[in-house]
Amino acid sequence: MAGKNVHEPVFVTPGPTLLYDDVFILRPVLTRTRLGTSAKQQHREDECRLREHKSKALKAATIMYSEEKTKEKGMSLRKVTDYINRRYQTTLDHETLRRYYIQGLINTSPKKRGPVGNYDPLIYKSICSAVSSYIRINQINATFHSRRKLAQMVAKGLRLPCHIHRSVLNC
Numbered sequence: 001m002a003g004k005n006v007h008e009p010v011f012v013t014p015g016p017t018l019l020y021d022d023v024f025i026l027r028p029v030l031t032r033t034r035l036g037t038s039a040k041q042q043h044r045e046d047e048c049r050l051r052e053h054k055s056k057a058l059k060a061a062t063i064m065y066s067e068e069k070t071k072e073k074g075m076s077l078r079k080v081t082d083y084i085n086r087r088y089q090t091t092l093d094h095e096t097l098r099r100y101y102i103q104g105l106i107n108t109s110p111k112k113r114g115p116v117g118n119y120d121p122l123i124y125k126s127i128c129s130a131v132s133s134y135i136r137i138n139q140i141n142a143t144f145h146s147r148r149k150l151a152q153m154v155a156k157g158l159r160l161p162c163h164i165h166r167s168v169l170n171c
Helices: 037-070 077-088 094-102 121-140 147-158 162-167
Strands: 007-009 016-018 024-026 031-033
Touching (some): 121 147
């Protein structure tokens, strides 16, 4: 069945919708379909365009708010976010805009989520080159270690928790 769209029913517990005082109408049960390759690629492209659109909205909002702060009777923070949300049809929060303005991140892309890395970029690159040369040496000597085993060795060397070891080798 490779390449065909498979319809797979997903049972959703229906939630009541109040019509009058005591009459309930149940929502229909929704079905979810698996996406084929072209539909999945289109979905990814749409998500990428949406991320770029939100990034442009945040950049425009930070520029506009910094310009309004220099004016004597400029717009407030909430008015700027309301204006940008209406213009770009986004849901930018005023606290996000305030944080970016305070940190001086005017006309910059949105920050990536998650914790900041613990290692300097120079140390990280040297670790990556050491691991890649270790792999080459093992290939020349015809010794084989699985990707999982290499990830465990790198995680042990970096003193990382064991649940992180799968993403360590993406150098």
